[in-house]
Amino acid sequence: MSTITAEARLSSRAAARAHSAVRRRRYLSNAGTLVLSAALVVWTLAPIYNMVLISLEPEGDVFTDHIWPRVASVESFWGVLTQGHWYLEHFWHQFANSLYIGVMVTFFALLFGSLTSFAIGRMRLRHGWLVSNAALLTYVIPASFLAIPFYRIMQNYGLANNPWSVIAALVAFATPYAIFVFQEYGRSIPIEVDESARIDGASPVQVYLRIYLPLMAPALVAVGTYALLLAWNEYLYQFLLLSSKSSMTVPVALAQFLSSDQSPWNYMMATAIIYALPPIAIYYAFRRRMTAGLTMGGVKG
Amino acid sequence: MMNGASVDRATAVAVGRPALRWGAVVRSLRGGLKGGEYTWAVAFVVPYIAVFLAFVAYPVVYGLWMGSEAGLYRELFADPIYQSTVVNTVLYLALGVNVKMFLALLLSGFFMRPGWWMKALLLIFVLPWAVPQISTFISIHWMLNGEWGFLNNVLYTLFRVEGPHWLNDRWMALGAVIVSHIWKWTPFWTLILLAGRMAIPLEIRDTARVDGATGLRGFVHITFPLLANLYLICTLLSTIFLLGDFNTVTFVSGGGPANTTHVLATLGIRNAFEIAHPRLGVAAVMSALPLVIPLVIVLMRKLRTAEVQL
Numbered sequence: 001m002s003t004i005t006a007e008a009r010l011s012s013r014a015a016a017r018a019h020s021a022v023r024r025r026r027y028l029s030n031a032g033t034l035v036l037s038a039a040l041v042v043w044t045l046a047p048i049y050n051m052v053l054i055s056l057e058p059e060g061d062v063f064t065d066h067i068w069p070r071v072a073s074v075e076s077f078w079g080v081l082t083q084g085h086w087y088l089e090h091f092w093h094q095f096a097n098s099l100y101i102g103v104m105v106t107f108f109a110l111l112f113g114s115l116t117s118f119a120i121g122r123m124r125l126r127h128g129w130l131v132s133n134a135a136l137l138t139y140v141i142p143a144s145f146l147a148i149p150f151y152r153i154m155q156n157y158g159l160a161n162n163p164w165s166v167i168a169a170l171v172a173f174a175t176p177y178a179i180f181v182f183q184e185y186g187r188s189i190p191i192e193v194d195e196s197a198r199i200d201g202a203s204p205v206q207v208y209l210r211i212y213l214p215l216m217a218p219a220l221v222a223v224g225t226y227a228l229l230l231a232w233n234e235y236l237y238q239f240l241l242l243s244s245k246s247s248m249t250v251p252v253a254l255a256q257f258l259s260s261d262q263s264p265w266n267y268m269m270a271t272a273i274i275y276a277l278p279p280i281a282i283y284y285a286f287r288r289r290m291t292a293g294l295t296m297g298g299v300k301g
Numbered sequence: 302m303m304n305g306a307s308v309d310r311a312t313a314v315a316v317g318r319p320a321l322r323w324g325a326v327v328r329s330l331r332g333g334l335k336g337g338e339y340t341w342a343v344a345f346v347v348p349y350i351a352v353f354l355a356f357v358a359y360p361v362v363y364g365l366w367m368g369s370e371a372g373l374y375r376e377l378f379a380d381p382i383y384q385s386t387v388v389n390t391v392l393y394l395a396l397g398v399n400v401k402m403f404l405a406l407l408l409s410g411f412f413m414r415p416g417w418w419m420k421a422l423l424l425i426f427v428l429p430w431a432v433p434q435i436s437t438f439i440s441i442h443w444m445l446n447g448e449w450g451f452l453n454n455v456l457y458t459l460f461r462v463e464g465p466h467w468l469n470d471r472w473m474a475l476g477a478v479i480v481s482h483i484w485k486w487t488p489f490w491t492l493i494l495l496a497g498r499m500a501i502p503l504e505i506r507d508t509a510r511v512d513g514a515t516g517l518r519g520f521v522h523i524t525f526p527l528l529a530n531l532y533l534i535c536t537l538l539s540t541i542f543l544l545g546d547f548n549t550v551t552f553v554s555g556g557g558p559a560n561t562t563h564v565l566a567t568l569g570i571r572n573a574f575e576i577a578h579p580r581l582g583v584a585a586v587m588s589a590l591p592l593v594i595p596l597v598i599v600l601m602r603k604l605r606t607a608e609v610q611l
Contacts, residue, residue, distance in 0.1 A: 036411065037422050044426055047484070050451040051440040067454050112349045119345035123338065131346055131353075133601070138357050140538075140600045142545020142593075144566045145586045148573045149364035150356070172356035175349055180604075204341040233433040236547045236570070251435045258439055258552070265443060272436035283431035284424075 055269035076270035085267050087257060090245060095275075097242070098232060098249040101163055105170040105231035106224050112171065113178025113223065114216065118208050120179075121186045122194050132183065135176035143173050144236050151240050161244040169237045174227040185219040186212075218289060225286045229279050250275045368583035377584045386563045386585070389475055390544070393482075393564050398539050401483045402490060406532065409494035410520070430488040438552035441481050442468070445553075471561040474554040478562060481553045482543065490535055497531040498524065530603075537600050544589060565589050 055076050056069040079085045083092065116135075120128030150169055159165040193215070197207050213220070235251045242248055254275065257268045377383050412423055429437060444451040447466030456464040468474045501524065509515075509523045525532075547566045554562040556571060563571065565585055573582030 033411075033414065033418075037418070040408075040422065040426055043484070044428055044488075046451075047437050047440045047444060048428060048432065050444045051436065053451065054440075054443065067451065067458050112352060115345040116349040119342040123342040123345070125339075125342040125346065128346070131350065133605075134353050134357075135349070136601050136604055137597065138353065140541055140597050140604075141357075141361075142541060142566065144545045144547040145569070145589070145593075146357070146360045146364060147547075148569060148579055148582050148586070149360040149367060151573075152367075152579065153360060153363060168352070168356050172352050175352060179349070204338055204345075208345075233435070235435055235551075240570075240574070251433070254435050254439060255552070258442070269440065269443075272439055276432045276436045279433055280428075280431045283427075 051269050051273055054265055055273055057266045076264075076266040077274070079267055080270045080274055085264060087260075087264060087267060088271065090248070090253070091250075091271065093246070094248050094250045094253050097163060097247065098251070098275075101166055101170070101238075101249065102228045102231040104163075104167045105174055106227040108167070108171045109174040109178050109227040110220055110224055113175045113182055114213065114220070115208070116175075117179050117182035117186060118212050121183045122191065122207075122212060123204065132179060135179045138173065139176040139180065143169075147236055147240060150237070154241060159241075161242060161247045163242065163247055165241045166234075166237050167231075169241075170227075170231050170234060174230050177226060178223045181223050182216060182219055185216065189215050221286060222289045225282060225289065229282065232279055364583050364587070367580050368587040370580070373580055373584040374588070377581060377588065382560045382563065383568065383585065385471075385561055386565060386568045387588075389562055390564045390589075392475065393479060394540060394543060397479050397482045397543050398536060400479075401487050402532065402536050402539060404483065404487050405490035405494050405535075406528075408487065408491045409498055410524075412491065412495050413498055427488045427492065429485050430492075434485065434548045435552060437485065438481060438548060441477070441484075442553055442555075445477055468554055469558050471558065474558065474562045478550050478553045482546065482549050485549070486539070490539065493535060494528065494531065497528050501527050534600070534603050537596060537603065541593070541596055541600065544593065 053067075053069055056072045056074070058071060058073045058075060080088055080091055083089055116131060119125045120132060154160055154162075154165040157165075159168075193211060194207050197211055202210070233251070235255065238249045239252050239255060242252060250271070254268065254271060257263050257271070408426075412419055412426075443449075445467040447453060447464070447469065450464075450467070452467070453464030456462045465473065467477055505523065505527075506519075509519055514522050545566055546564070547570065550556060550562060550564050550567045556563045556567055560571070565588065569582040569586040571582070572585055573579040
């Protein structure tokens with residue numbers, strides 16, 4: 001009798017000890033999570049906070065040593081939106097140029113990419129693998145390595161300062177990713193769907209428009225977002241090919257800001273924030289689709 | 302159309318049925334497609350083939366031609382700026398890729414934890430990837446300003462320490478470039494590795510846990526072997542992307558001080574447009590080919606067999 005109670009007491013004490021060890025470990029783990037989370041937030045937000053901080057400074061106040069805005073002023077944002085500073089005279093024009101290039105690149109990358117993957121993956125075109133290999137090769141060549149010959153070629157064609165030269169380059173670099181994703185995604189759609197439509201007398205164009213494109217909608221959204229952001233964020237080709245006042249885009253104008261001696265830093269940061277807002281909005285709106293689509297591809301740097 | 306030998310064989314094998322023979326040849330070319338469908342399929346791929354030939358293949362050939370003189374490389378290798386650029390590129394690749402990928406691997410495990418707090422943190426954490434490069438790199442450039450930069454202001458306000466002029470020293474400037482790259486791209490690769498971890502079936506994890514493989518042992522014996530292929534592909538892809546990275550160096554350090562922090566991608570553009578010697582610029586970029594070609598071959602093999610999840 002007494003041995004049993006002793007044993008029971010012993011085991012209950014062991015259980016309590018084990019319980020408190022578990023609790024201690026959970027507490028430590030929670031504290032670790034909290035510390036790591038705080039560090040990650042500070043690390044992530046520091047450059048973005050800096051951007052917001054400077055954009056909120058009144059013009060003469062940029063060269064100070066405080067780390068929070070003493071007087072928050074939205075003067076610089078207002079200046080950008082109304083093109084109020086001589087540096088920002090053409091802001092909306094540049095914004096429109098960026099948007100135009102982005103929309104065109106998205107449209108053509110989706111069109112060419114879906115047509116190609118339809119012909120190769122669904123119609124099973126002979127030697128289609130050659131085309132997908134060419135696409136794959138393009139995907140793994142750094143775009144910046146081709147910038148110099150591309151610039152020369154565009155000069156020879158007389159396409160310098162023409163947005164279509166940049167659109168051509170970006171379509172060439174965005175379409176391979178589109179083909180890659182479409183082909184992989186297309187495998188999840190049974191080929192019998194196409195076949196039965198064709199037996200019913202649908203032409204290839206009808207199958208493409210009425211069956212393939214609607215079923216591919218999630219992949220189209222993922223790739224479209226990718227292409228739009230690629231074009232909006234791209235700098236090197238736009239810098240080389242679009243230097244005139246009428247063809248310049250926002251990133252090129254921002255870089256010009258940086259290289260001038262008397263940069264109005266608050267206006268520059270306000271411009272950088274306004275330029276960043278559309279991609280951030282698109283990213284968070286299509287987040288699920290994008291994280292789904294990027295598993296293997298990715299945004300090319 | 303047909304050469305002599307095949308005509309002979311056709312007549313020898315199938316006398317009197319040349320039309321059928323010709324049909325067989327055409328069929329083999331077209332695959333299973335019937336006449337009209339074959340035309341459509343070709344018409345569907347022609348736009349992309351045209352884009353590829355005009356804007357990828359032609360520039361590649363043009364570039365190879367521009368950089369084909371041996372004398373260019375003698376000039377290039379003798380250039381002290383080029384020599385330091387090679388060192389920078391190697392350091393940038395070695396540290397930028399590996400530190401970033403390793404952090405991404407660890408953080409992807411961290412973000413596997415349950416709870417709304419983790420989801421909210423992930424939303425903040427991916428912000429560097431969502432904000433355009435130019436905006437953030439310009440901000441980092443100004444943050445590192447020796448006199449009025451945010452970083453030195455923080456150091457002074459909190460610790461009364463006068464920070465250095467970060468971008469006036471070659472190694473600190475190069476370090477700033479590498480850290481900026483890690484800041485910008487770790488979230489992206491974390492998301493990819495997180496997706497890879499999510500794809501591991503729950504049964505495997507549960508079985509492993511029952512067998513005593515938890516914590517570090519679970520990671521070494523279960524998680525990492527299953528992630529290894531994805532991790533390798535990501536590392537290779539990230540190496541290629543980083544090799545072609547122009548923006549980070551251009552905006553964070555600007556290649557300065559005194560052209561000591563260039564990498565091959567920025568040196569190519571600088572040679573071509575700042576000192577107006579395009580062929581030397583192409584040569585600088587081409588000197589990366591011994592690294593690029595094996596990478597491209599391995600990546601093409603890996604990617605062709607890779608599965609994409611959507």
